[in-house]
Amino acid sequence: xxxxSLLTLVPxxxxxxxxxxxxxxxALAQVGELEYRVFLPSLxxxxxxxxESIVASSYRASRTMPGRVAAMSxxxxxxxxxxxxxxxxxxxxxxxxxxxxxxxxxxxxVVTSVLDIQHEVFPRFFSRAELAYRKLVYNRxxxxxxxxxxxxxxxxxxxxxxxxxxxxxxxxxxxAVDHEVFQPGEEQREPFLLYPAxxxxxxxxxxxxxxxxxxxxxxxxxxxxxxxxxxxxKQLPEGVQALGHVPLEExxxxxxxxSCLVFPSLYEGFGQPxxxxxxxxxxxxxxxxxxxxxxxxxxxxxxxxxxxEEIAAAVAEALDHPDELKEKGIEQARGFTWERCARxxxxxxxxLIS
Numbered sequence: 001x002x003x004x005s006l007l008t009l010v011p012x013x014x015x016x017x018x019x020x021x022x023x024x025x026x027a028l029a030q031v032g033e034l035e036y037r038v039f040l041p042s043l044x045x046x047x048x049x050x051x052e053s054i055v056a057s058s059y060r061a062s063r064t065m066p067g068r069v070a071a072m073s074x075x076x077x078x079x080x081x082x083x084x085x086x087x088x089x090x091x092x093x094x095x096x097x098x099x100x101x102x103x104x105x106x107x108x109x110v111v112t113s114v115l116d117i118q119h120e121v122f123p124r125f126f127s128r129a130e131l132a133y134r135k136l137v138y139n140r141x142x143x144x145x146x147x148x149x150x151x152x153x154x155x156x157x158x159x160x161x162x163x164x165x166x167x168x169x170x171x172x173x174x175x176a177v178d179h180e181v182f183q184p185g186e187e188q189r190e191p192f193l194l195y196p197a198x199x200x201x202x203x204x205x206x207x208x209x210x211x212x213x214x215x216x217x218x219x220x221x222x223x224x225x226x227x228x229x230x231x232x233x234k235q236l237p238e239g240v241q242a243l244g245h246v247p248l249e250e251x252x253x254x255x256x257x258x259s260c261l262v263f264p265s266l267y268e269g270f271g272q273p274x275x276x277x278x279x280x281x282x283x284x285x286x287x288x289x290x291x292x293x294x295x296x297x298x299x300x301x302x303x304x305x306x307x308x309e310e311i312a313a314a315v316a317e318a319l320d321h322p323d324e325l326k327e328k329g330i331e332q333a334r335g336f337t338w339e340r341c342a343r344x345x346x347x348x349x350x351x352l353i354s
Contacts, residue, residue, distance in 0.1 A: 001034075001035045001036070001037055001090070001091050001092055002034050002035065002036045002037070002091065002092060002093050002094070002095065002349050003036075003037050003038075003039060003086070003088060003091040003093070003094035003095065003108070004025065004028075004036055004037070004038045004039065004051075004094075004095045004097065005038075005039045005094060005095070005096050005097075005098075006021055006025075006038060006039060006040055006041065006044065006047050006097070006098065007039055007040070007041050007056055007059045007061070007075075007098075008041070008061075008068065008071075008072065008098045008100050009021060009040075009041055009043070009044045009047060009098060010041075010043060010044075010061075010062075010063055010068065011043060011044050012229070012245055013063065013229075016115065016175075016269075016270065016272045017097075017098055017099075017115060019175075019272055020097065020113075020115065020151075020175055021047070021097050021098060022047055022049065023175075023176065023178065023338045023341075024097065024338070024341060024342060024345060025038060025047065025048060025049050025050070025051055026049045026050060026338070027338040027339055027341060027342035028051060028342045028345070028346070029049060029050030029051050030050070030339070030342075031339050031342050031343060032342055032346055033346055034346060034349055034350070035052075036051045036052065037051070037052045037053070037054065037091070038051050038052065038053040038054070039053075039054055039056055039086050040053050040054065040055045040056065041055070041056065041059055041061035042055055042056075042057070042059075042061050043061045043062075043063065054085075054086060056082060056085060056086060057085065058075075058081040058082045058085045059071060059075055059082060060074065065130070069133060072100055072137075079105075088105065088108070089107060089108065091108045092108055092352075092353045093108050093109050093110070093111065093349055093352040093353055094108055094109075094110055094111075095110075095111045095112070095113070095345070095349070096110065096111070096112045096113070096141070096145075097112075097113040097149075098113070099112060099113065099114050099115065099137075099138065099141060100137055100141060105144075108352075109146045109352045109353075110144060110145045110146055110352075111145055111146060111147040111148070111149060111348055111349070111352055112141050112142065112144075112145040112147075112148055112149070113148075113149040113150070113151075114138065114141075114142060114148055114149070114150050114155070114159060115150065115151055115155070115269040115270065116151075116155055116158070116267070116268070116269030116270075117138060117155075117158050117159065117162055117163065118202060118267050118269075119131055119134040119135065119138070120135075120158065120162040120163075121158065121162075121267055122201075122202055122266065122267055124201075125200070125201040125202055138163070139163055142159065142163050142165055143163075143165075145169075146169075146352060147169060147170075147171060147348055147351065147352065148165060148169055148170050148171070149170075149171050149172075149173055149345070149348060150170055150171070150172055150173075150269070151172070151173065151174060151175050151269050151270040151291075152172065152174065152269060152270050152290075152291035152294050152295065153172055153291075153294060154269075154290050154291040154294055155172075155269045155270070155291060156170045156172050171344075171348055173341055173344045173345060173348075174270070174295075174336060174341065175270045175272060175275070175336070175341065176275075176336040176337050176338040176340065176341045177272075177275050177276050177278075177279045177333055177336050177337075177338075178338065179279060179333075179334075179337065181248060181249075181252050182252055182255060182276045182277075182279040182280045182333075183279060183280060183281075184256065184280060184281035184326070184330065185253075185256040185280075187253065187256045187257045188257070189257060189258070189259050189322065190257045190258070190259065191219070191221045191222050191223060191259055192222065192223040192224065192225050192257075192258055192259060193212070193215075193222065193223070193224045193225065193258065193259065193260050193261070193262045193315065194225050194227075194254050194255065194258035194260070194261050194262070194277075194282070195208060195224065195225070195226050195227075195261070195262055195263065195264075196226075196227040196228055196251060196254075196261075196273045197226070197227075197228050197263075197265065197273070198228040198229045198230050199228065199229065199230025199231050199234070200230065202265060202266045202267045203264075203265055203266075204264045204265060204266050204287075204305050205226075205264075207264060207305065207306065207307075207308050207311065208224075208262065208264045208308075208311065209224075209236075209237050209240065210308035210311075211262075211264070211308040211309070211311035211312040211315065212224045212237065212239065212240065212312075213237065214308060214309065214312040215312050215315060215316065216238075216239060218316075219316075219319075222239065222259075223239050223240070223241060224237075224239060224240045224241070224262075225240075225241050225243060225254065225258070226240065226241065226242045226243065227242075227243050227244065227245065227246050227251065227254070228244070228245065229244065229245055231244065232244065251276075252276075252280065255276060255277050255280035255282045256280050256281070256282070258277075258282055259283070259319055259322070260282065260283045260284070260285055260315055260318045260319055260322075261273065261274060261277035261282050261283070261284045261285070261286070262285050262286070262311070262315050263284065263285070263286035263287060263292070264286070264287055264303070264305040264311055265286075265287055265289075265290075265292070265305065266287065266289065266305055266306075267289065267290050268287075268289075268290045268291050268292055269290070269291060270291050270295060271286070271290075271291055271292045271295045271296070274286050274292060274295060274296050274300065275295055275296070275333055275336055277329070278296065278299055278300070278329035278330065278332050278333040279329070279330065279333035279334075279336075281326040281329060281330055282326075282329070283301075283318040283319070283321070283322050283325040283326065283329070284296060284299065284300040284301070284318065284325065284329060285300065285301045285302075285303065285311070285314040285315045285317070285318040286300050286301075286302060286303075287302070287303065287304075287305040288302035288303060288304060288305075289305060296332065297328075297332045298328060298332075299325065299328035299329040299331070299332035299333075300318075300325070300329075301314040301315075301317050301318045301325070302314060303315075
């Protein structure tokens with residue numbers, strides 16, 4: 001039996017991490033060849049999605065950052081109750097796909113997924129308390145794990161460089177896209193750019209707004225549509241619309257209707273939205289940083305995300321070559337499937353068991 005701990009999952013807050021763990025569990029239920037048991041928080045009792053699941057009453061899940069830290073700290077300080085409730089020591093191996101190991105374990109063997117270590121690259125984006133916490137937890141968790149899974153070669157190099165992990169301890173397993181949801185459609189392209197991202201510092205919205213103003217000088221009909229949290233109550237530039245969190249079906253429709261996805265992020269462990277856009281036949285203009293060129297290959301137009309003029313120029317070029325980018329994007333995205341991702345996780349689980 002393989003345990004999969006989603007205790008620290010917070011719906012609609014965990015961002016790309018939530019997409020990863022939900023899709024992984026769903027795919028394991030379809031193509032996995034082992035036995036699994038998923039440990040869930042009270043906030044997400046549905047996240048087992050086809051696998052045997054237990055909602056852990058002994059874990060005090062919370063939506064607030066102080067509450068989350070308190071829950072993880074309490075579980076680490078007094079692990080006995082959680083271990084007993086979840087019968088962890090009866091497992092053959094356990095996977096913590098959300099980076100945080102709760103509680104500390106001597107057995108069974110542990111694999112942890114570390115999707116990125118942004119705090120090591122951009123410490124200025126974190127409060128002093130959060131930075132200290134992340135440094136402690138990520139370092140301790142990575143070192144306690146027999147194997148660390150990460151989601152790009154760029155992320156692996158960062159783990160080796162910043163955390164001092166041995167390269168042979170790290171496995172790269174790419175994330176994927178749901179091709180039944182994200183695929184080309186019959187909708188007509190509309191004159192808007194799409195940026196699906198929470199309003200976090202590394203998402204670089206302010207420089208995007210500067211680039212958008214430059215684009216509007218030549219293309220006054222162009223709009224910019226934002227999705228994700230953190231835009232509520234903020235004064236947005238003319239032509240910019242914030243939709244907040246949107247259902248998956250609406251996001252897929254936005255990809256099919258947008259003239260271009262613009263993705264000016266300063267740091268990504270993988271880059272889920274550009275991949276979803278490629279699969280949908282949406283032209284992509286994105287940052288030439290971190291893992292994004294690795295994921296998008298030759299199917300996107302790239303820019304320096306610190307230069308609004310470059311952002312604007314790359315978006316304009318993407319807008320001028322939609323058919324070329326559509327075909328390249330669909331081909332690039334084709335190899336990224338959750339079934340492949342799940343099977344590669346199974347391979348790691350078998351390695352731990354053996």
